[in-house]
Amino acid sequence: MTKAETIRAQSTASGAPAAEAISAAGLTFSAKDNKGRELTILDGVDLSVREGEFVAIVGPSGCGKSTLLNLVAGLIPCAGSKLKLFGAPVTGIDPRIGYVFQTHALLPWRTVLGNVEIGPEIKGLPATERRRQAVEVLRQLGLEGFEDHYPAQISGGMRQRVGLARTLVAGPEVILMDEPFGALDAQTKLLIQDIFINYWESHRKTVLFVTHDLGEAITMADRILVMSARPGRFKATYTVDIPRPRALAQVRRLPQYTTYWESIWEDLKDEAKTALLADGSGR
Incomplete structure (x- = not known):
């Protein structure tokens, strides 16, 4: 048995059952490429994310x-009932889900506070209440004092935090995150990872987090799912047995961190080689 196989076996055995927030059984999804050919993107995906799990x-x-992620969010129609949110089939966009993308997509003509207030404003909350909620989330993300600044007046890392605040102010039960820190420089990325993990450890929302950064996955997540090259399916699962709360800089110095990193890469490197030789469509 290889080192990766041993770690996977230990990780899978240590997981404890709990209520499912997101689940899929044998989920398959196909779409046409730019030449009109049918392309299988996901093939037989089994997924279980427990409530409050990262x-x-x-x-x-x-x-x-x-x-x-787009299927879970209801942004792409999913035929049948193989994908479920809190036990019910996903049939469209669900207000219990918040989605954080790689780009912040802030409205440049609105202030930081105005951008974060958009969700509560759409819901019809009174101005005083939506302002109270927005100010509180901005405080939790370290943006107190920047409420009246415009996006062009703050750094890229701060803009990304504002985009995150805009999602969190809605109080989603499930947060989907698609490489939310991938476009940041290394130092800013580490700082925002710390800010977000502190927020998550206080609120324990269900998070499904996509990343290319193995270190980011190990330091932040409860479990890590390794996906194969297209057609995608999960080939390995790791339970990250590192106590919380976590100081992320310290986690990277632990022997377990190196063990996880090497084992996950052992699972992933052949898939990365396969993807490198493919045409790159079906992201």
Whole structure:
């Protein structure tokens, strides 16, 4: 048995059952490529994310990670009932889900506070209440004092936090995150990872987090799912047995961190090679 196989066996055995927030059984999804050919993106995906769990997905480019998030979010129609949210089939966009993308997509003509207030404003909350909620989330993300700034007046890392605050102010029960820190420089990324994990450890929302960064997955997640090259399916599961709360800089110095990183890469490297030789479609 290889080191990766041993770690996977130990990780799978240590998981404890709990209520499911997201589940899929044999989920398959196909779409047409730019030449009109049918392309299988996901093939037989089995997924179970428990309520309050932080699950990261890692996999090569083109394996269908983002497609899976979009299916869970209801942004892409999913035939049948193989994909479920809190036990009910996903049939469209659900207000219990918040989605954080790689780009913040802030409205440049609105202030930081105005951007975060958009969701409560759409819901029809009174101005005083939506402002109270927005100010509180901004405080929790370290943005107190920047409420009246415009996006062009703050750094890229701060803009990404504002985008995150805009999602969190709605109080989603499930947070989908598609490489939310991938576009940031290394130092800013580490700082925002710390800010978000502190927020998550206080609120324990269900998180499904897509990343290419193995270190990010290990330091933040409860479990890591390794996806194969397209057509995507889960080939390995790791339970990250590192106590919480976590100081992320310290986690990276633990012997377990190196063991997880090497084992996950052992599972992933052949998939990455396969993806590198593919045409790159079906992300």
